[in-house]
Amino acid sequence: MNLLQLIISVPLFLVLAFGIGFILNMLIKTTWLPLVMYSLLIVYLLISMGRLLPVDYIILTSGLAGAILSGVTIRFLRAKGYRMF
Incomplete structure (x- = not known):
């Protein structure tokens, strides 16, 4: 994979x-x-594809960080009194 990618x-x-x-x-x-x-x-990707490259782990970890941040953001907004739908 290219560094720019x-x-x-x-x-x-x-x-x-x-x-x-x-x-x-x-x-x-x-x-x-x-x-x-x-x-x-x-887990599905690890089972189906078998071995992943270190670059793949970096990209998947950034997605995991985004999923964690969305949960933290929603908890913060609900604690401040905002109601989502």
């Missing part, structure tokens, strides 16, 4: 996982469901 894909996966997780948190009202779903996706 890595530089672009890390924030892309972070923002993508954060956005999807934030929307799921607002609609389903479960704080950590996106984190569980993303973890299951990672």
Whole structure:
């Protein structure tokens, strides 16, 4: 993988996982469901593809960070009194 692709894909996966997780948190009202779903996706990828490259782990970790940040953000907003849908 090219270094430029890595530089672009890390924030892309972070923002993508954060956005999807934030929307799921607002609609389903479960704080950590996106984190569980993303973890299951990672396990599925590890089982089906077998061996991954270190670059793949970096990209998947940035997506995991986005899923965690979406849960933390929703908890923070709910603690401050904001109601999502």
